[in-house]
Amino acid sequence: MFSCQYHLIFTPKYRRRVFVNGIDKRLKELIMEKEEDYGYKGPYVII
Numbered sequence: 001m002f003s004c005q006y007h008l009i010f011t012p013k014y015r016r017r018v019f020v021n022g023i024d025k026r027l028k029e030l031i032m033e034k035e036e037d038y039g040y041k042g043p044y045v046i047i
Contacts, residue, residue: 028045031045032045
């Protein structure tokens with residue numbers, strides 16, 4: 001048995017906003033889609 005955990009951090013140059021114009025919603029959709037595809041459940045997604 002093992003535990004595999006990820007913590008993703010995006011650090012844009014010059015502190016500009018990266019997730020604009022719906023990109024944040026699409027990223028969350030993709031993450032949730034992969035959870036369903038591979039049958040795992042992440043604790044939460046904060047974007």
